[in-house]
Structure formats: structure tokens, C-alpha cells
Amino acid sequence: MNCSFHDADDYHPPSNKEKMQKGIPLSDEDRIPWLETLGNTLRESLVSEKSVILACSALQRRYRDILRSADPNYVAGSLAGVVKFVLLDAGSEVLAARLEKRAAEGKHFMPAELLQSQLDLLQIDESEGILKVDATLSPQTIVNIIYTWIL
Ligand SMILES: Nc1ncnc2c1ncn2[C@@H]1O[C@H](COP(=O)(O)OP(=O)(O)OP(=O)(O)O)[C@@H](O)[C@H]1O
Ligand SMILES: O=C(O)[C@H](O)[C@@H](O)[C@H](O)[C@H](O)CO
Secondary structure, three states: OOOEEEEHHHHOOHHHHHHHHOOOOOOHHHHHHHHHHHHHHHHHHHOOOOOEEEEOOOOOHHHHHHHHOOOOOOOOOOOOOOOOOEEEEOOHHHHHHHHHHHHHOOOOOOOHHHHHHHHHHOOOOHHHOOEEEEOOOOHHHHHHHHHHHHO
């Protein structure tokens, strides 16, 4: 897609990762500075009109607004800016199975037991215009759908 990519997990301070590893959900105090850092990272691309993709669990509208404010022309409360969101949408059973497999392979710090706390927080308002893509499709199909939507 000819743009830079960031994984939000790479921006968590060690204290956040240690907390999650112990099975303790993050609080807003843990998340807000992390989201502000992510917003600053996005802004570095957006100020020079470069496209950038961030993979991030921005579960709530207020978290997404911090990322929306990375748009140099952001108007508080507006949904019309350049920052767009895509939800990789799957049921809790699919997500649990994937997380358990990933954790068992020792590939990730996030234990599957934290899934329910994440789903409890997930809030997607239709008015936000977020693209929902079925995350059980193949990765290539998912990319094609997103690419077509973004163009
Ligand atoms: N479209 C897909 N089809 C089948 N398996 C998938 C698909 N997408 C991801 N997975 C699998 O699901 C697991 C979680 O994927 P991944 O680690 O990329 O998720 P993530 O979005 O980065 O999650 P997190 O937000 O927890 O970091 C991985 O084991 C991955 O192989
Ligand atoms: O805000 C949060 O609670 C965290 O960002 C989590 O969402 C994890 O980092 C992620 O799910 C693991 O990849």
C-alpha cells in the first residue's frame, strides 16, 4: 500500500506489557500516554501527507479521538478527518481460539484471559463510519477489502 506501518503493541512501555502478562487489564492511566505517543507517531507522517497504517486496539471512541487528533487539521469531535478506522470483526469464540493458540505458541505477551475485558470495553458506534471487515476471511481478502475502501 506504499505507506509505513506501526504495531501499537511495540509502543507499550514495559510496565503495560508486564501488567497484561500478569492478566491485569490496563487502565486509562496506562493507555492515555501510550495513545498520545501513537498519535504523535501518526502525526509525523500526516504532516507531510504520507499515508500510515497503525494496528491498534483502540477500543473506545475516546481512545480513537486521541488518534483522530493526529490529523494536523483535526477539529475536536469531528469524524471527517484523514484518520480512518477499520475493525477486524470476529466473534468471541474465534478470537479466544486464536489468542489461546498464539499464547500457547509463546508468541505474545497477551493472555487469552484478558479477552473478555477487551470485549467489554469495545464500543463501535455506527455513526463513526468505521469499516467492519469479517476477520475470518483470508488475510489477502481482508487487505483487498480495506484497500478498495480506502482508495
Ligand atoms: N484472517 C485470519 N485468518 C486466520 N487466522 C488469523 C487471521 N488473522 C489473524 N490470525 C491469527 O490470529 C492470531 C492473532 O493475530 P495477530 O497476532 O495478528 O492479532 P493482532 O490483531 O495483532 O492482535 P492483538 O491486538 O492482540 O495484538 C494469530 O495467531 C494469527 O495467525
Ligand atoms: O489497550 C489495551 O488493553 C492494549 O492495547 C491491548 O489491547 C493489547 O495491547 C492488545 O490486545 C494485545 O495485542
